Amino acid sequence: MSVSVKDVAARAGVSIGTVSNVMNRPDKVSASTVERVQRAIDELGFVRNDAARQLRAGRSMAIGLVILDVGNPFFTDLARGAEDKAAESGLSIILGNSDERAARETTYLELFEQQRVHGVLISPFGDITDRLHRLRDRGIPAVLVDRTSADVSFSSVSVDDVAGGSLAVEHLIDTGRHRIAFVGGPHAIRQVADRLEGARATVARHPGVTLEVIETAALSVIEGRAAGVAIRERSAAERPDAVFAANDLIAMGVLQALNMQGVLHVPHDIALIGYDDIDFASAAVVPMSSIRQPSAMIGGTAVEILLEEAADPTLAPRQIVFQPELVIRESTS
Amino acid sequence: MSVSVKDVAARAGVSIGTVSNVMNRPDKVSASTVERVQRAIDELGFVRNDAARQLRAGRSMAIGLVILDVGNPFFTDLARGAEDKAAESGLSIILGNSDERAARETTYLELFEQQRVHGVLISPFGDITDRLHRLRDRGIPAVLVDRTSADVSFSSVSVDDVAGGSLAVEHLIDTGRHRIAFVGGPHAIRQVADRLEGARATVARHPGVTLEVIETAALSVIEGRAAGVAIRERSAAERPDAVFAANDLIAMGVLQALNMQGVLHVPHDIALIGYDDIDFASAAVVPMSSIRQPSAMIGGTAVEILLEEAADPTLAPRQIVFQPELVIRESTS
DNA sequence: TCCGATTGTTAAAACGATTCAATTCCCTCA
DNA sequence: TGAGGGAATTGAATCGTTTTAACAATCGGA
Secondary structure (H helix, E strand, C coil), X not given: CCCCHHHHHHHHCCCHHHHHHHHHCHHHCCHHHHHHHHHHHHHHCCCCCHHHHHHHHCCCCEEEEEECCCCCHHHHHHHHHHHHHHHHCCCEEEEEECCCCHHHHHHHHHHHHHCCCCEEEECCCCCCHHHHHXXXXXXXXXXXXXXXXXXXXXXXXXXXXXXXXHHHHHHHHHCCCCXXXXXXXXXXXXXXXXXXXXXXXXXXXXXXXXXXXXECCCCCHHHHHHHHHHHHCCCHHHCCCEEEECCHHHHHHHHHHHHHCCCCCCCCCCEEECCECCHHHHHECCCCEEEECCHHHHHHHHHHHHHXXXXXXXXXXXXXXXXXXEECCHHHC | CCCCHHXXXXXXXXXXXXXXXXXHCHHHCCHHHHHHHHHHHHHHCCCCCHHHHHHHHCCCCEEEEEECCXXXXXXXXXXXXHHHHHHHCCCEEEEEECCCCHHHHHHHHHHHHHHCCCEEEECCCCCCHHHXXXXXXXXXXXXXXXXXXXXXXXXXXXXCHHHHHXXXXXXXXXXXXXXXXXXXXXXXXXXXXXXXXXXXXXXXXXXXXXXXXXXXXXXXXXXXXXXXXXXXXXXHHHCCCEEEECCHHHHHHHHHHHHXXXXXXXXXXXXXXXXXXXXXXXXXXXXCEEEECCHHHHHXXXXXXXXXXXXCCCCCCCEEEECCEXXXXXXXX
C-alpha cells in the first residue's frame, strides 16, 4: 500500500541505510547516489513515516501547548508567537484548548505524554504540578506560560499581573473615580487573583476609595454581559463609578450591557478598563482602555526556554516576568 | 529509561500480548489478570507510546485542520466545532494556521502526510487539488471547509457566499443606499470572490445603484483600517454611502478609520455591514450588521463527513451548503 | 608492492505496540 | 475415559525508520 524506504532502496538499487543517509546526512553519500536515490523518491512519491521516525527517536518533533481559551485573542496571539519561534527549529505546535476545564486540561496532558512530545507549554488551570513532575521524570520539560509557577522548579514566562492590576486601578483613581468594581473570575485562575490583588493593594493606599468584587464564572463576553446587566439595574447610588475587568472579553461584555438601554454612558457614568489589549479593544463601542501584554513575545520566549531545557535538562528553572503597559483610550477619559 | 509493555508484562508475570489485550480488549482477559496487569501499569507509571501504536496501525488518530487565520474568530469557532465532534470519536485535532500563505499551507499538508493523519480538513488558499489527490491515493480523505470544491471529487462543507453577498447588498439597498463599496481581498480567496459576485449580481438587478470594489491584501483589521482611511479622505461627493466588508475584521478596521476623526458617522454618512457575525461585531463602536454563518456547525459537520469517508473510501463526495443569515444592527439603520 | 587511511555502502539491531496463529488448560458430554 | 470445545494466554512476526559496527573499495605514500 504505502511506499517505504525499502521500496525506495530497491528502486535505486542501494540499501535502506543509504536511503536514510541521503535524507539525513547527504554529505556522507556520494553525489551520484544522492541523485539516484532522490529520483527514486520522487518517482515513487515516497513520504517519510513520522511515526516510525518518532518511535526510533524516542520523542516527537512537536511541542504541546495548552491554553485556557482559544476564543481569547490574547491566547491565539501567544500561540502564534510560539508557533513562529518553534518553526525556526523545525518543531510544530500542537494546540490544546482547555477551555478552563480541569478535565480537558488533563486529557491534553495525557495525550502529550503518549505522544512523547518535545516539551509542554501550559497556561495552567487546575492543579497539575504532579503531572508536570511526571512529565519531567520522563524527559519532557514543561514551561508555564502567562503564570509564574507556584512550584519554582518549573520555568515560567509571565506578565506581572499584580503590577497590571495596580496600573489599572491607579489610572482609574487618577481620573477621579472612587467606587471601583472588579469584575472577573473564577478567582481560582491565578491571573485573575493577581490582578485583583494589585487592585486591592492600590485601593488600600488611597483612603476614600472602595473596591467591590464581582466574581464571574468564566472570562468570557457572555459572563461580562451578565455582570454588566446586574450593575446597570442598580440604583445610581449603588452603582460603582468605574469597572476594572479582569480581561478584555469581560470588559466588552460589561460595555455591551451598560450601553444597552442607552441610559448609562461610558465613561461619563462609569469608566471602564480591561486587560490584555486585544485588537478588538480599540474597535469597541467605546474604544477601551486596557493593560497591554506582549502576548506573542510570551509565547516565543516560552518556546526558547523550553528548547534550552530540552537540550540540557540540568538547567536551573527561570522565571521570566514581563511588565504590562497601560493603554489609555476613551473608556476612561 | 522509558517503561514499555515489556516491563509491564515482566512485572505482572504475563506476556506482552496479554498486556496489550488488557488495554484493548479487556473482555478477552480474565478478571484476575486484568487486575494484576492494571496494578503493574499503575505501579510503573506506564504510558502507551503513541508512535509505536501509529506505526503498527498505519495511521494516526488525529485529524489535520488547516485554516486561513487563527486571528479570526470565525475560524476558531469552526475549529472548536470540529474539535468537539472529533473528541466524540476519540480523535484529536491538529490545528494549522496557513495565514493565507500558500507556502505555509503546503508545509502543513506535508506535515499531515508524514503523520499519516486520519484525514484532513482544509480551508484552502492556494491550489492544492494535486496534493489532496495524492493524500487520497494514500488513503487520507480530505474535506474542504468554508468552501465549495471546484473539484467536485472532494466533499465540502460551506456556506452559500454568493447568497450572503446578495443578502448584504440587498439590505443596504433596502435601507436606501445607492453607492456601495465592497472592501476585501485578495479576490483569489474564493469566499471573497463569491461574496463579491453576490454583491455584483444584486446591484445589477437595481438600476441606479453602483458598486465600487476596493481590494485589500488580506482579511484583517489592519487592512480594513487602511481601506477605511482612504475612503474617509475622499471628498463627500466621491465617497460611497455604504460599505460591504468581506468579513467582520475588515469591517471593524473600516469602522475604526471612519470613526477616527469624528467627522464621518456610521450609519448616517456611511452604512456598514460585515460578514461572519463574530462575537465582537455586536460589541463594536457601532454595533455591526453582519451575515451570520454557523461556524461551529461547519466544523462539526465536516468532521462527520470526514469520518464517514475514512471508514468507507468509496463513498460519493457530498457538497453541504448552509444558508447564511442577515443580522441587522445599528451600523445599517 | 604493501600498509594505513579515507570514503562509501551495507546488514542487522534496535524502537514499542499490536495481532494472529498456535498452544495450554480446563471443562463437558458421550 | 477420551474426544471435542471454549477460554485464556503466549510467541513471534510486523510496522518503517535510524543508527552503528563492519566491510569493501580506492588512494597516497613509503
